[in-house]
Amino acid sequence: MAKFLTNREESFSQWYNDLVIKADLAENSAVRGCMVIKPYGYAIWERIQAELDRKFKATGHVNAYFPLFIPKSFFSREAAHVEGFAKECAVVTHYRLKHSPDGKGIVVDPDARLEEELIVRPTSETIIWNTYKDWIQSYRDLPLLINQWxxxxxxxxxxxxxxxxxxxxxxEGHTAHATKEEAIEETTKIIDLYADFVTNFMGIPVIKGYKSPSERFAGAEDTFAIEALMQxxxxxxxxxxxxxxxxFAKAFDVKFTNEKGKLDYVWATSWGVSTRLMGALVLAHADNNGLVIPPRLAPIxxxxxxxxxxxxxxxxxxEIALDLKRRLEEAGLTVKYDNRDTxxxxxxxxxxxxxxxxxxxxxxxxxADQGTVEIARRDTLTKETISRDNVVSHVVSLMDEIHNNILRKATAFREENTHYVNSWDEFLDVIENKGGFVMAHWDGTPETEEQIKNLTKATIRVIPFDSPEEQGKCVYSGNPSVRRVLFARAY
RNA sequence: CGGGGUAUAGCGCAGUCCGGUUAGCGCAUCUGGUUUGGGACCAGAGGGCCGCAGGUUCGAAUCCUGCUACCCCGACCA
Incomplete structure (x- = not known):
């Protein structure tokens, strides 16, 4: 079986690349670093979008769309932000091409240089906050709860x-609030929403927590993240x-009049998930036979x-198959009948x-003769033959059962690969030889964090929300610590 | 941006060292037939600016020069 895939055990990264291409999710394009998302991969992304969009709307958010291009000057308004993103931006400098003077091909028209260069958005905080300035005058305009795909x-x-x-x-969600408390509540609400989605829709268990200051988003006061463990x-x-x-309110001068008639800057949040979730799907669940898509996410x-x-x-x-398809669809399932003769x-x-x-x-x-159907599960690769009369209810309940099994398996894997370590030797041993999540004490300093990263490539993924208070000593420095944080090597 | 590599049919490769008729092979594709309870078989066919631009030569995929793109390893990152 699976003779077309590289074995996971042989080369995990080769297996991943093979699988993404062979399963028709995406392929490399003619443009460096840019992929073509193929119809099957895009169908999965559309499922992700649809469910998240539903959740966003159910929590009071609305969608809008802002420009792809951002004037360079906007970008530099928030110091930490420009620092964080400047190195990796594509910049538009010209707006016209012309035929090459030597008659061969096309060149950039040097006369068509832009007065102010445009940045292709790496994220939209700046253009959005520049816009919000005009949208927000009063506490009555708040909260502003906007998402953009x-x-x-x-x-x-x-x-x-x-x-x-x-x-x-x-x-990317970008919200504006009248109070700090409300903005923090929004930040929390969304990380909970993400965790719920990834766990209960994608079957991937996650750890919620705070990023350490050095891992924070450029321009954020606090970053919450969900971290998942890959195979x-x-x-x-x-x-x-x-x-x-x-x-950002200060950088873009977004002030509002509060209920007491006083002028104040608004409080902000931003949040996002990306097509990277597609990678998580593969890395978390797939096996040597290919993808394993949790039922709630599966396009088919x-x-x-x-x-x-x-x-x-x-x-x-x-005739039997089409009747079955119809009955399954009536039960709310997405069904494909593949009668290709080729x-x-x-x-x-x-x-x-x-x-x-x-x-x-x-x-x-x-x-056909016996009134049966062979039913095979992708998650367990097991097959059984059942009566056609029972098939609809059986398949419907299987959807939850398969989801639960996939999540259970991923959760068990994470448990087995979460190590509580108390010494530097243990830390090194786990990171170098075992991999997985490492729960260890940290003295809270960026210097220690940096040292650990340099020595082991492991970073603090999150300081888990639910990490209990516990007196201990930092695995690296030996200085006192009050809780464990989650270390790992990361993608 | 540093180190290493690659570029030949849709994909994967051989041929390049040592220049020489018509550039091969596997997979895929197409046609016909036989097949269909775990990736079918036989027969035939089509498909190439050998990455691009120069140069050397009677002759270049092969030698020389320049360029470009991509991949791997590092530093950067969702």
Whole structure:
């Protein structure tokens, strides 16, 4: 089986790259660092979008759209922000091309230089806050709860499909509030929403927590993140929510009159998840046979494959299959009937396994005669034959069962690979030899954090919200610490 | 940006050292037939500015010069 994929055990990163391409999620494009998201991959992204969008709207947010280009001057208004992003920006300097004077090809018209260069957005805080300035005068205009679905560009040195691409798709929420407390509440609400989504829709357990000051978003006062553990023992940041304080309000002069008639700067948050979640899906659940998509996320939840000789058999089986498809769809499932005559059943079985379709139904002449159907689960790779009368209710309950099993498996993996260490030797041993999450005491200084990173490539992923107070000594410096923080090597 | 590598059919590669008729192989594609309960088989066919631009030569995928792109390893990052 899976002779078309590199084995995970052989080379994890090669396996990942192979899988993304073979499962038709995405491929490299003609443009350095930019991917083409293929229809099947995009269908999964659309499922992510649809569910998140529903959740955003259910919590009072609305969508809007802001420009791709940001005037250079906007970008430098917030000091920490420009510091954090300046190095990786694409810049538009000209607005016209012309035929090359030597007659060969096209050149940038030197006469068409922009007075002020435009930055291709790496994130939209600056253009949005510049706009909010005109939208907000009074406490009656608040809160402003806006989300945008967009593409952004960060000129990364090294890229990998989904995990780090120069252009990526994401959503970015940008909210404005009258009080600090309300903004912090929003920041928390969103990180909870993300955690709920990633856990209960994507089947990936996450740790919620605070980023250490050095890992914070450029311009944020506090960054909350959810961290997930991938199958190779590396951590992946799956979503972030930032409390921006009044930094952007001050930088863009966004003031409002409060209930007492006094002028004040508004309080801000921003938050986002990206197509990186697609990478998380692969890295968290896939196996040597291909993708494993949790049912709630799957663009195709059930595939029906006919097994037949000749068109008479196909006709008979198709009638059964189409009736089954209709009944499953009535029960709320997304079903594909693959009656292509150009591929054999065995090919289709392998192909839908590669694509991670949660449930496969096969109907052959035997099943047609006996009133049965073969049902196969992607998560366990088990098969059984059941009566056609029971199939709809069975498949419906299987959806939850498969989701729970995938989440349970990922959670168990994380438990097994979370190590509580109390000494530097232990820390090194786990990071170098075992991988996974490391819960260890840290003295709270950026110097120690930096040293640990330089020595081990491990970083503080989060200071977990639920990390209990506990007296201890920093694994590196030996200085006192009051709680454990989560270390790991990360994507 | 430093170190290493690669560029030949849609994909993966051989050929390049040592220049020489018509540039091969596997997969994929197309046609016909036989097949169909776990990635079918046989027969045939199509597909190439050998990364780009110069140069050397009677002759260049092969030698020389310049350029470009991509990949891997580092420093940077969601």
């Amino acid at each position: 967009a593409n952004v560009v960060r000129w990364e040195m090294r890229t990998r499909l989904f995990l780090r691409t120069a252009e990526f798709l994401w959503q 190779d023992g590396k951590a992946l940041q799956a979503g972030t929510s930032h409390f921006l304080g009044q930094n 939840q059930v595939v029906i494959i006919p097994i037949y000789k000749g068109s008479d058999q196909l006709d008979k089986i198709s 591929q054999k059943p065995g090919f289709k079985f392998a192909d839908y396994e590669l694509k991670g379709v949660p449930v496969r139904l096969a109907i052959g002449p035997r099943d």
